[in-house]
Amino acid sequence: MQLEQQLRERLKQKEILLMTHIVLGYPSFEANREVIAQMVAAGVDCIEMQIPFSEPMADGPVILKANQQAITAGTRVSNCLAFGAEMAATHDIPFLYMTYYNIIFKYGEQAFMEEARQAGIKGLIVPDLPPEEGADYLRLAKENEIAPILIYAPTSTDKRMSELAGHGAGFIYCVARRGVTGTKSEFGEEFNTYLARCRAATTLPLAVGFGIQDREDVTALKGKADMAVIGSRTIKLVEEHGPAAVGPFISSLR
Amino acid sequence: MNKKGFFGNWGGAYIPEILFQTFQELNTEFERCKNDPDFWQQYIDLMSTYSCRPTPLTHASNLSRYFGGAQIYIKREDLNHTGAHKANNVMGQGLMVQRMGKKRVIAETGAGQHGMATATMAAKFGFDCTIYMGEEDVRRQRPNVFWMEKMGAQVIPVTDGSRTLKDAINAAFRDWVTNVDNTHYVFGTVCGPHPFPEMVGWFQSIIGMEAHKQILKQHGRMPARIYACVGGGSNAMGVFKRFLNEPEVELIGVEAGGHGLQTGAHAARLCSQDASAGVAQGYKTMFLQDDDGQMKDTHSVAAGLDYVGVSPILADLWEQGRVRFEAATDKEVMSALDLTMKKEGIIPALESAHAFVQAFKEAPLLSGDEAIIINMSGRGDKDIFTIAHAFDDPSWKEFIIERAREYSHYS
Numbered sequence: 001m002q003l004e005q006q007l008r009e010r011l012k013q014k015e016i017l018l019m020t021h022i023v024l025g026y027p028s029f030e031a032n033r034e035v036i037a038q039m040v041a042a043g044v045d046c047i048e049m050q051i052p053f054s055e056p057m058a059d060g061p062v063i064l065k066a067n068q069q070a071i072t073a074g075t076r077v078s079n080c081l082a083f084g085a086e087m088a089a090t091h092d093i094p095f096l097y098m099t100y101y102n103i104i105f106k107y108g109e110q111a112f113m114e115e116a117r118q119a120g121i122k123g124l125i126v127p128d129l130p131p132e133e134g135a136d137y138l139r140l141a142k143e144n145e146i147a148p149i150l151i152y153a154p155t156s157t158d159k160r161m162s163e164l165a166g167h168g169a170g171f172i173y174c175v176a177r178r179g180v181t182g183t184k185s186e187f188g189e190e191f192n193t194y195l196a197r198c199r200a201a202t203t204l205p206l207a208v209g210f211g212i213q214d215r216e217d218v219t220a221l222k223g224k225a226d227m228a229v230i231g232s233r234t235i236k237l238v239e240e241h242g243p244a245a246v247g248p249f250i251s252s253l254r
Numbered sequence: 255m256n257k258k259g260f261f262g263n264w265g266g267a268y269i270p271e272i273l274f275q276t277f278q279e280l281n282t283e284f285e286r287c288k289n290d291p292d293f294w295q296q297y298i299d300l301m302s303t304y305s306c307r308p309t310p311l312t313h314a315s316n317l318s319r320y321f322g323g324a325q326i327y328i329k330r331e332d333l334n335h336t337g338a339h340k341a342n343n344v345m346g347q348g349l350m351v352q353r354m355g356k357k358r359v360i361a362e363t364g365a366g367q368h369g370m371a372t373a374t375m376a377a378k379f380g381f382d383c384t385i386y387m388g389e390e391d392v393r394r395q396r397p398n399v400f401w402m403e404k405m406g407a408q409v410i411p412v413t414d415g416s417r418t419l420k421d422a423i424n425a426a427f428r429d430w431v432t433n434v435d436n437t438h439y440v441f442g443t444v445c446g447p448h449p450f451p452e453m454v455g456w457f458q459s460i461i462g463m464e465a466h467k468q469i470l471k472q473h474g475r476m477p478a479r480i481y482a483c484v485g486g487g488s489n490a491m492g493v494f495k496r497f498l499n500e501p502e503v504e505l506i507g508v509e510a511g512g513h514g515l516q517t518g519a520h521a522a523r524l525c526s527q528d529a530s531a532g533v534a535q536g537y538k539t540m541f542l543q544d545d546d547g548q549m550k551d552t553h554s555v556a557a558g559l560d561y562v563g564v565s566p567i568l569a570d571l572w573e574q575g576r577v578r579f580e581a582a583t584d585k586e587v588m589s590a591l592d593l594t595m596k597k598e599g600i601i602p603a604l605e606s607a608h609a610f611v612q613a614f615k616e617a618p619l620l621s622g623d624e625a626i627i628i629n630m631s632g633r634g635d636k637d638i639f640t641i642a643h644a645f646d647d648p649s650w651k652e653f654i655i656e657r658a659r660e661y662s663h664y665s
């Protein structure tokens with residue numbers, strides 16, 4: 001089943017879905033394994049696994065540091081792909097890769113997509129690859145039944161949003177505010193107007209990410225978005241309290 | 255350029271969606287400026303009144319005699335206001351920022367010259383200014399940090415990654431995506447996403463336009479060769495552009511050889527075997543990276559050349575064989591610097607001294623009626639700590655020790 005349908009199935013039972021983010025190899029694959037098991041057991045609907053890159057331009061301090069430490073610890077792209085395959089085979093939820101374009105470009109777009117498909121990966125998020133530069137990427141992703149997930153930002157015009165919707169699949173990742181990952185977002189009137197514009201521009205499910213921290217944030221998104229994305233918050237939680245703290249945190253969100 | 259923003263296989267605009275709209279506006283404004291002769295005139299007027307354009311082309315008669323070959327001419331970007339070619343780009347972008355109505359500028363800086371120029375421009379035009387600088391470079395280029403702060407800019411040391419230029423660029427992008435509505439990112443070299451390579455190259459092309467007129471007037475014909483150091487590539491593109499269609503002029507870009515190409519501790523992207531095609535910091539070029547696409551640590555005595563990528567325009571000219579690339583080691587740079595000071599009373603920046611090294615190697619091979627131009631991208635005063643340290647200068651050390659002793663009484 002393709003990503004969009006998988007999410008729609010889940011939406012029949014839940015008011016809002018949860019997607020979490022982990023950085024592969026940080027603090028270790030062993031910890032990643034435990035954290036993912038906790039997330040799945042606590043009912044997470046989708047997990048994006050970030051393949052670390054030395055220049056993560058769109059990420060804030062928490063994820064930036066995690067990328068750097070994962071690389072310093074010796075994490076290779078091949079380790080990440082093997083781990084991704086293991087997770088997709090172990091757990092019954094959709095797994096995505098998130099990374100920067102250079103990682104895919106250097107690996108070879110075709111080879112990367114084929115391996116990702118064989119591993120059972122359902123989608124890809126590449127924040128520094130706009131569709132204008134990604135013709136081959138978009139084609140290869142679709143040929144391999146992997147959803148190329150595109151991003152909306154509050155600065156995107158209505159016209160731009162419709163254009164992006166035509167290239168994307170799976171869902172649209174709506175960046176909650178200007179800035180990088182990690183800082184808290186406000187879900188006020190301006191945000192609601194933005195989300196309404198997102199909704200009008202596409203029929204794809206909407207995920208909202210950047211700075212979602214607690215139950216209150218997730219509740220605020222109910223009825224407006226289809227999925228809430230928790231990123232830096234769980235990475236920090238693992239840093240401070242270890243993998244075992246993740247399950248109870250996720251369960252507290254909805 | 256073929257596909258939008260590409261030079262052959264290189265360039266593009268690999269930007270996050272948050273910046274898409276701002277790049278649309280920037281592209282529109284850039285097109286308007288390019289097609290508006292008044293804009294270029296306004297730029298020339300500013301550069302000839304606020305700075306000292308045209309900068310002179312100096313015949314280095316002592317060095318020419320010393321090497322006994324080609325006549326050596328030096329294009330004096332050190333005499334540009336703020337002491338380097340960087341001001342050409344910055345003042346140009348400053349005029350664009352005024353037109354776009356933004357109130358805040360940010361910039362990355364390596365050697366500090368681009369940060370200096372941006373802080374200066376911001377003071378003159380009344381913009382708020384934040385400069386990102388790798389912690390390692392803050393240490394290497396302390397005098398520039400002092401002046402930037404004095405001109406009212408906030409200098410933020412970047413402690414991520416290798417703490418050099420590439421990390422300062424990442425930090426500036428993070429600021430930009432957060433404050434995109436009121437902020438313009440004054441990109442410092444002919445790299446980054448389209449339209450920056452073309453735009454920065456356009457403003458810098460003033461160097462070559464002047465040098466072309468000057469060499470014809472002073473030497474009577476075209477130069478045989480032109481040398482420029484290459485960090486991102488802006489001073490090189492600046493001096494080369496006017497001569498690209500003059501096939502008899504050979505163009506030579508000199509990269510940072512650091513401790514030597516075979517040591518791996520260098521920043522030579524185009525003349526070493528260590529770089530490969532990649533996409534980072536918003537554009538596609540030859541990057542010093544590993545097989546996974548992770549950027550490597552680079553090394554150069556010159557902070558402004560210590561960078562993993564290189565201009566997509568230069569990558570294209572390299573691929574076409576139009577520009578030849580060479581490397582100068584840290585050691586060679588110090589002796590070229592020493593010789594230039596002694597023979598001509600001119601102090602090149604450590605970056606610029608790379609171009610001098612290669613010119614000195616080749617000048618003796620040419621005949622006395624041929625001319626070569628060295629683009630002296632900046633002055634060396636900013637490097638006083640690094641240069642004094644490299645020369646192991648005893649009287650300077652004594653001065654520093656004494657000054658430190660004086661200061662320690664206060665604390």
Ligand SMILES: Cc1ncc(COP(=O)(O)O)c(C=O)c1O
Pocket residue numbers: 338339340364365366367368442443444483484485486487488489490557558559603605606631632633
């Ligand atoms: C004096 C000087 N020359 C050269 C450079 C290298 O930059 P580019 O290659 O863009 O001219 C710098 C950069 O900081 C510089 O300050």
